[in-house]
Amino acid sequence: MGYAIVWLVNTILSLMTWAIILSAIFSWLFAFDVINRRNQFVAQLADFLDRITTPILEPFRKVIPPLGGIDISPIVVLLLINFLKILFNRLTAPILIQMLG
Template sequence: MGYAIVWLVNTILSILTWSIILSAIISWLFAFDVINRRNRFVNQLADFLDRITAPLLEPFRRIIPSLGGIDISPIVVLLLINFARILFNRMSAPYLIAILG
């Protein structure tokens, strides 16, 4: 059971990491007019990724000013997610595995 919880937490953190990266890439592709928002699939994908990542990014977007039009809040959130992953794997995961098996 402990291994399953550790796997689940790591998987959720990985999905959050990849969704932030994909959202940033899609926003760059929109900004440079490589892809177009009129494409229904692309628009739905961008909207889905925005709905997933916005609750994580918005508090940091309010605090961190944009640097010349560049939003660095995804970088800060990615660093914090990786910090949380390392902290969980080093401190909590061994106890969960020892207690729950």
């Protein structure tokens, strides 16, 4: 059971990382007019990624101002997610595995 919980937490953190990366890539592609929102699939995918990442990024966007028009909050959040992942795997995961097997 402990291994399953550790796997689930790591998977959720990895999915959050990929969602933030994909959201940033989509925003760049929209900004440089490589893709547009008129394509229904692209619009739905971008809307889905925005709905997932906005609650995570918004508190950091309120605190961190854009630098020269570039939003660095995704970078800060990715660093924080990786920090949490390392912290969880080093401190909490062994305890969960030992207690729950």
